């Protein structure tokens with residue numbers, strides 16, 4: 321399932337590139353697993369929403385030959401353009417700055433697929449967000465999300481070992497499959513295809529924790545405390561009808 325990522329990472333120069341571009345659990349691996357549940361081809365126009373440094377974009381362009389709008393809030397289009405040129409995908413990856421909470425600058429029905437890795441939880445936790453995104457995807461197209469989540473809702477009962485890491489922002493964004501299912505089942509204009517736990521959680525996190533990025537270094541303590549008991553990665557796939 322991870323043939324592209326494993327081959328990419330086996331090259332030392334690529335492995336360094338990957339480490340410098342990761343912003344959380346290895347987005348290339350997570351994207352490859354999410355993509356394996358979809359029918360992606362080179363004729364598709366994809367919105368990679370919250371692409372960060374574009375590791376998921378790289379996977380979608382290089383593995384599938386798709387045409388990708390790489391949209392992000394925190395990472396500038398100029399930075400991503402330079403990175404895309406360095407890996408030879410700038411002809412098929414269009415970097416663009418967006419804030420998903422402020423509306424997207426695209427035509428209705430423009431995308432075959434809205435794809436988002438380790439980003440949707442930051443902006444998608446409201447009843448309004450999914451309905452606001454659906455119009456940008458063609459009928460018959462898909463919305464595919466991979467996000468960090470919880471094996472069960474903590475609510476007010478945050479386990480003692482997780483309390484040092486549990487602030488309001490984490491509590492707002494990190495939820496269980498049941499929580500996301502409940503939110504998505506309220507949206508009209510989609511059929512939910514699949515909401516499940518992903519397989520690459522441990523490996524993608526382990527790869528992130530090897531990065532020199534200060535956020536990765538500070539996540540080491542959290543992942544030691546978590547010890548495989550509470551976190552998962554969640555896949556949400558819906559078809560636009």
Ligand SMILES: C[S@@+](CC[C@H](N)C(=O)[O-])C[C@H]1O[C@@H](n2cnc3c(N)ncnc32)[C@H](O)[C@@H]1O
Nearest residue numbers: 343347370371372393394419420438439442443
């Ligand atoms: C943890 S980073 C992950 C980036 C990348 N997808 C990856 O996995 O490496 C979360 C990303 O979500 C994006 N993001 C957060 N809020 C957003 C919003 N309102 N609109 C668009 N992107 C947003 C940020 O810009 C950031 O790059």
